[in-house]
Amino acid sequence: MASTAEKLSGLSISDDCASCPNLQKNLGILSPDEVELAKTLLHEGQSHLFDHWPDLGVDDDKKKGFLKQVALLNSSYPGGLVQYIQNARKLLADSKAGKNPYDGFTPSVPSGEVLTFGDDSFTMLEDAGVREVHKAAFVLVAGGLGERLGYKGIKLALPSEITTGRCFLQHYIESILALQEASCRLAQGQCQAEIPLVIMTSDDTHAPTVKLLESNSHFGMKPSQVKLLKQEKVACLDDNDARLALDLNDKYKIQTKPHGHGDVHALLYSSGLLNEWQNAGRKWVLFFQDTNGLLFKAIPAALGVSSTKGYHVNSLAVPRKAKEAIGGITKLTHTDGRTMVINVEYNQLDPLLRATGHADGDVNCETGFSPFPGNINQLILELGPYTEELTKTRGAIAEFVNPKYKDSSKTAFKSSTRLECMMQDYPKTLAPSAKVGFTVIDTWLGYAPVKNNPEEAAKVPKGNPYHSATSGEMAIYRANSLILRKAGIQIADPMIDAFNGQEVEVWPRITWSPKWALTYADVKRKVSEGSSISQKSTMVINGQNVFLDGLSLDGTLVVNAVDEAEVKVTGRIQNNGWALKHVDYKDSSIPEEIRIRGFKIDKVEQLEMSYSEPGKFCCSS
Numbered sequence: 001m002a003s004t005a006e007k008l009s010g011l012s013i014s015d016d017c018a019s020c021p022n023l024q025k026n027l028g029i030l031s032p033d034e035v036e037l038a039k040t041l042l043h044e045g046q047s048h049l050f051d052h053w054p055d056l057g058v059d060d061d062k063k064k065g066f067l068k069q070v071a072l073l074n075s076s077y078p079g080g081l082v083q084y085i086q087n088a089r090k091l092l093a094d095s096k097a098g099k100n101p102y103d104g105f106t107p108s109v110p111s112g113e114v115l116t117f118g119d120d121s122f123t124m125l126e127d128a129g130v131r132e133v134h135k136a137a138f139v140l141v142a143g144g145l146g147e148r149l150g151y152k153g154i155k156l157a158l159p160s161e162i163t164t165g166r167c168f169l170q171h172y173i174e175s176i177l178a179l180q181e182a183s184c185r186l187a188q189g190q191c192q193a194e195i196p197l198v199i200m201t202s203d204d205t206h207a208p209t210v211k212l213l214e215s216n217s218h219f220g221m222k223p224s225q226v227k228l229l230k231q232e233k234v235a236c237l238d239d240n241d242a243r244l245a246l247d248l249n250d251k252y253k254i255q256t257k258p259h260g261h262g263d264v265h266a267l268l269y270s271s272g273l274l275n276e277w278q279n280a281g282r283k284w285v286l287f288f289q290d291t292n293g294l295l296f297k298a299i300p301a302a303l304g305v306s307s308t309k310g311y312h313v314n315s316l317a318v319p320r321k322a323k324e325a326i327g328g329i330t331k332l333t334h335t336d337g338r339t340m341v342i343n344v345e346y347n348q349l350d351p352l353l354r355a356t357g358h359a360d361g362d363v364n365c366e367t368g369f370s371p372f373p374g375n376i377n378q379l380i381l382e383l384g385p386y387t388e389e390l391t392k393t394r395g396a397i398a399e400f401v402n403p404k405y406k407d408s409s410k411t412a413f414k415s416s417t418r419l420e421c422m423m424q425d426y427p428k429t430l431a432p433s434a435k436v437g438f439t440v441i442d443t444w445l446g447y448a449p450v451k452n453n454p455e456e457a458a459k460v461p462k463g464n465p466y467h468s469a470t471s472g473e474m475a476i477y478r479a480n481s482l483i484l485r486k487a488g489i490q491i492a493d494p495m496i497d498a499f500n501g502q503e504v505e506v507w508p509r510i511t512w513s514p515k516w517a518l519t520y521a522d523v524k525r526k527v528s529e530g531s532s533i534s535q536k537s538t539m540v541i542n543g544q545n546v547f548l549d550g551l552s553l554d555g556t557l558v559v560n561a562v563d564e565a566e567v568k569v570t571g572r573i574q575n576n577g578w579a580l581k582h583v584d585y586k587d588s589s590i591p592e593e594i595r596i597r598g599f600k601i602d603k604v605e606q607l608e609m610s611y612s613e614p615g616k617f618c619c620s621s
């Protein structure tokens, strides 16, 4: 006869439980849902998870805690744990067999939109992008720990540059708010008043991200405008049968690891936000990453490309140096005729090329760059087709597994592994009719991430980008200097200096708040010819209506102005300015976010002008 517990749980003494006596004797403490979950695990060959379960009455809370974790793992994966285990078995078998995920495909260089900063087409696209952006939603993936950078805090809290100390999140939010305002102005009343921002966090980044937002009044965004979606980790796998790995220190816990930024699609789908946005008439979703201080300089034109070309998927790319740690955008043609344009991740591009007749693998061509544009993981998706696709897939993204085998028999792993996925693999499931394109922009304009610690950055081969806090900051000054130079201001040539073992160009430290200029046309409207800025100078513009006209700057100038104040900056301004001082990344007396750059700023002297009242002003020394 079945026991009461078994009747309650809807089980008779089934084959499932008979095969797992340690689970069977504990059924009395489990709810029907928990029993279902346990049964699911048994069906999927996971009885080892219960092998060590003692008799009823011992560790009962821990047993319940274990099933709580199983429930979370089950609910946070599209298709649940059964799907996860089945996907894992298949991918592990392919990996063991040495199957190439690109089997049957031949890579070639795709053609896409190549933009030239500042030309007529670029200006037209920027204008189109700004007009369109009030119909967009932004999604920032920020669940990564940034292990390569090794910074203790979250990367969003790192200053993008230390002249103003504006952290990445502040810069991103201010950029979105400035776009919102500019777009609404152009749309003349036809506009979605608030552009939503979603931030994907993880257990590693969630609490500090909330704290960063709350302690800074959401950097000016309405709290309701920002939504956080937390990604969960996935279960680790112990062997080729996809047996889930128990924590070595706690047998009532399954080991988990991050599943990758591809989770963002399933999370957006399950959050219901896509439908909400569609119902509100939104048209675009823009995905971006945690540390690219230049990105928003490329957003208007890139969105302009999407809207004028009608792209369902538009990936932003930059010219790529061979072996640079960014994926290559590649056209793949299958022997059966299928083609797709997709990111081939940096660790897969070289083997794919070698396997398809390119004996040298991932190398530069005569241009000094890889022929494959580098994916910077800024994706612009058209919301309608995106929602339609996710309704079919529930946001599941093609996964991969990367086990480190103990030996060539490929039967045991050095440590547990897990499935991973990447957000840029979204187009892999699309029908051939989907309009998938990409847009190449200059690296100096749009891509300067902060990923590598000083030691690793110093080892980067000469000519390849460092992707460090040093290079990320210097790239902002360089881009601003080059933009102003193109707009007609005389900007002195940079100096070459080395910080934390990395040789970089040091341009004048020029920064502006996003509301000063979002596009090249904005910049041109605000500067007149006849101005000059020396190499040792620093210029900070915090304000919308600040105009440079006949300025000669040799030192530091900071201008703060409310929107209603129209300020003309003119004449010769000279002072001792702000100097960059070398610091060593090993000097722990200096805050980490400073020393990872290799310099600090010695603020010797400046002219700071603040305009807090409406009116017309002239700023001069």
Ligand SMILES: O=c1ccn([C@@H]2O[C@H](COP(=O)(O)OP(=O)(O)O[C@H]3O[C@H](CO)[C@H](O)[C@H](O)[C@H]3O)[C@@H](O)[C@H]2O)c(=O)[nH]1
Pocket (backbone or CB within 6 Å): 141, 142, 143, 144, 145, 200, 202, 231, 258, 259, 260, 261, 288, 289, 290, 291, 325, 326, 327, 328, 343, 345, 346, 375, 376, 377, 422, 424, 449, 451
């Ligand atoms: O589980 C994760 C892992 C990462 N991230 C976020 O995803 C972004 C990208 O993570 P990494 O910086 O670690 O990414 P990689 O450098 O490995 O590579 C990615 O970014 C590169 C450009 O910076 C290339 O585009 C490459 O093809 C793409 O996979 C970051 O904002 C990170 O916070 C998550 O949200 N969750």
